[in-house]
Amino acid sequence: MSNALCSTNASATLRVLPEDWLVITEAMAEPTNKVALNNQTWWELTNLGTNVVNLHGYRWDDRPPSFSGAIVITNDILLPPRRSAIIVSDISAEKFRSWWGEENLPPDLPIITHFGNGLNPMSEWIRLWNPSALNDAEWLLETSFVNPEAGVSLWFDPNDPDSEFGLPSVEGQRGAFRAAESDDIGSPGWTSNEQRVIRPKVTSIRKEPGGVRITWKSQPGKTYELRYRDTPSGTNWSLSAQVVASGDLTTVTDTNATGVTQRFYQVIRVP
Numbered sequence: 001m002s003n004a005l006c007s008t009n010a011s012a013t014l015r016v017l018p019e020d021w022l023v024i025t026e027a028m029a030e031p032t033n034k035v036a037l038n039n040q041t042w043w044e045l046t047n048l049g050t051n052v053v054n055l056h057g058y059r060w061d062d063r064p065p066s067f068s069g070a071i072v073i074t075n076d077i078l079l080p081p082r083r084s085a086i087i088v089s090d091i092s093a094e095k096f097r098s099w100w101g102e103e104n105l106p107p108d109l110p111i112i113t114h115f116g117n118g119l120n121p122m123s124e125w126i127r128l129w130n131p132s133a134l135n136d137a138e139w140l141l142e143t144s145f146v147n148p149e150a151g152v153s154l155w156f157d158p159n160d161p162d163s164e165f166g167l168p169s170v171e172g173q174r175g176a177f178r179a180a181e182s183d184d185i186g187s188p189g190w191t192s193n194e195q196r197v198i199r200p201k202v203t204s205i206r207k208e209p210g211g212v213r214i215t216w217k218s219q220p221g222k223t224y225e226l227r228y229r230d231t232p233s234g235t236n237w238s239l240s241a242q243v244v245a246s247g248d249l250t251t252v253t254d255t256n257a258t259g260v261t262q263r264f265y266q267v268i269r270v271p
Contacts, residue, residue: 021049024126024143024165025084025156025191029119032151032182039099039182041119042088043126046191047079048158054078055085055112057131062117063144065127067136071117077110082195085110086188089118100188101180103201103217109189121147153186200224200267203249211255216267218245223270226252228263237266 026044033039047053055077059070079085086109088096093111119126127142145166147154155174156165169176175190190196197219204215218224223244227237241252257263 020053020130022053022141023048023156023158024141025158026153026187027119027145027147028153028186029124029147030121030150031184037182038091039184040088040090042086043119044084044086044188046084046158047081050081052078052080058128060126060128062119063123063125065125067129067133070129071114073112077112079110084189084191085112087112090115099179099181103199104177104180106189151184155187158191200269202267211253212257212263213251213253214265215249215251218248218250220245220247224250225268225270227266227268228254230260230263232264
C-alpha cells in the first residue's frame with residue numbers, strides 16, 4: 001500500500017482450528033461405604049477432539065446449573081486428544097488414587113478436586129461452560145442422569161455420541177475394574193479395554209529352595225519382562241524372564257538367584 005507520502009506493507013496469518021470437543025464420559029454419584037471410607041462422588045471429562053485442550057477457565061455446575069455459582073478451574077490443565085480428567089468432590093487427588101489403585105489409573109491422569117457440589121444419585125444434571133461464556137445460556141455441554149445403584153458408575157460411549165448416557169459399568173468391560181480399596185466398579189481415566197494399561201505391581205516376593213518367586217498384577221495377553229541387578233545403584237538391568245500374562249496375576253521364579261546374597265528386581269510391561 002502506498003501514496004505520495006509513504007508506503008507500507010503488512011501481513012497476517014489466519015489459522016482455523018477445530019472447536020474443542022469435550023464429552024462427559026462417566027459419573028459415579030453413589031460410591032459404596034461413602035461415610036466409612038470417605039469415598040466421594042466424581043465424574044469424567046474426555047477430550048474427543050484432535051487438539052490439546054487447556055481446561056483453565058472452564059466452569060461447571062450441577063443441578064440446578066448456575067453460571068454465576070459454577071466451580072471454575074483456576075489452573076492450567078492440558079488434556080491431550082482421547083485423554084480424560086476426573087472431577088471429584090471433597091477428597092484429594094492422592095485419596096482418589098489410593099481408592100482406585102495407583103497401578104489401575106493412567107500415570108498422568110488429571111484429578112481436579114473441589115468442595116461441595118457432590119452429585120445426587122437420584123436426579124443429577126451437569127452443565128459445562130468454556131472460558132469465553134458470559135452467561136447461563138452459553139453452555140458448552142450438559143447431561144442428566146440417575147445413578148441409584150451404589151458402587152457402580154454410569155458411562156457414555158464416546159464412539160457413539162447419539163447413545164444414551166447412563167449405562168452401568170461392568171467389571172472387565174470398557175476399561176472398568178474394581179477399586180483397590182472398595183467394591184466400587186468404574187473406569188476412571190479409561191474409555192475402553194484397548195486403551196487401558198495396567199501397570200505391573202509386585203504383590204509377593206519369596207525366596208524358595210529353587211530360587212526367588214515373584215508375583216505381580218498383570219493384564220491378560222500383555223507381555224512383561226522381569227529384570228534384575230545385584231546392586232541397588234546403577235542403570236543397567238539384566239533380563240530374567242519375558243512372559244505373556246494369562247491372568248490378573250503373573251508369577252515367575254528366578255532360578256538363577258540361588259546362592260545370591262541380594263538381588264533387586266523390576267517388572268516392565270513391554271509395549
